[in-house]
Amino acid sequence: MSRKCNLDKFRDVLFSDISENETLLPVERDQLKRYRAAFHLSLENPSMPDTKLRDFLMNEFAISESQAYRDIGNIRILLGNVRNAGKEWVRYLVNETLKEAIELAKAAGNKKLKELVAAAGVLGKYNRLDKEDALEIPWDEILPQTIEPTSDPTVLSGKVKPLKNKQEEITKMYEKYKGEIDLDYTDYEEVDKDED
Numbered sequence: 321m322s323r324k325c326n327l328d329k330f331r332d333v334l335f336s337d338i339s340e341n342e343t344l345l346p347v348e349r350d351q352l353k354r355y356r357a358a359f360h361l362s363l364e365n366p367s368m369p370d371t372k373l374r375d376f377l378m379n380e381f382a383i384s385e386s387q388a389y390r391d392i393g394n395i396r397i398l399l400g401n402v403r404n405a406g407k408e409w410v411r412y413l414v415n416e417t418l419k420e421a422i423e424l425a426k427a428a429g430n431k432k433l434k435e436l437v438a439a440a441g442v443l444g445k446y447n448r449l450d451k452e453d454a455l456e457i458p459w460d461e462i463l464p465q466t467i468e469p470t471s472d473p474t475v476l477s478g479k480v481k482p483l484k485n486k487q488e489e490i491t492k493m494y495e496k497y498k499g500e501i502d503l504d505y506t507d508y509e510e511v512d513k514d515e516d
Contacts, residue, residue, distance in 0.1 A: 330355065331398055354381050354391050359399055414444045 330352060333341045338349055357380065358373055370392055377388040417440040444450060473480040483489050 327394060327397055330394075334398065350381070351391070354383070355395050355398065357381075358391060358395050362395070411444075411447075411449050414440050414447075414449060417443075 329343075329348075333344065333352065334355065338344075338352060341349070341352075344352065354377055358377055361373060361376060362368060370389075373392055374385065374388040377383060377391055378385060383391070418437060421436045421440060
């Protein structure tokens with residue numbers, strides 16, 4: 321079964337009760353448990369590096385390092401990258417901190433509040449919140465250009481003109497270049513297949 325079909329199968333049963341899914345093989349049930357555990361751990365700590373997630377999967381489920389990375393990759397395909405949601409959370413946090421700082425600054429006028437606003441600004445710039453997210457390129461919608469081979473020179477948009485008398489040109493070129501070809505023949509010896 322291809323990876324895509326397998327992931328589609330998991331997508332349908334990812335959040336349903338495992339005991340109800342009689343269509344899953346025992347190996348697939350174990351995979352589903354790993355996917356769920358890793359996803360919930362990622363939700364709890366969106367900034368967790370993949371190495372810690374890998375270590376968790378290896379220790380908790382006794383799987384190899386390469387299997388842990390495959391599971392992490394499949395989780396990203398199935399549920400998206402939680403870190404992108406983390407960026408939205410930081411955006412929200414920066415906005416709320418700025419709002420609080422502005423309210424406190426209006427009420428008290430304290431010097432520490434200027435530092436708080438500056439810190440929130442630095443946090444926003446550090447997380448590149450001042451820049452637009454890059455647009456995803458729809459790779460599946462990009463189609464290669466269809467090319468049809470042809471021997472018709474007129475398709476080259478006027479750069480090559482058709483010959484009026486093709487056979488005459490061929491004969492002329494043949495006569496011009498036929499004497500200039502020097503071929504060196506090398507002696508050879510035929511080998512019989514039956515000989516050793």
